[in-house]
Amino acid sequence: ISHHPPVSALHATDEKRGIELIWCHTPLPRFT
DSSP: OTTSOOHHHHHHHHHHHHHHHHHHHSOOGGGO
């Protein structure tokens, strides 16, 4: 387990990447 990243860290990274993709590909007129 010591040499494997925590599942929570993997989930957080994947979630962050997903949020970034959503922000990059979703038009937000409020902040434009």
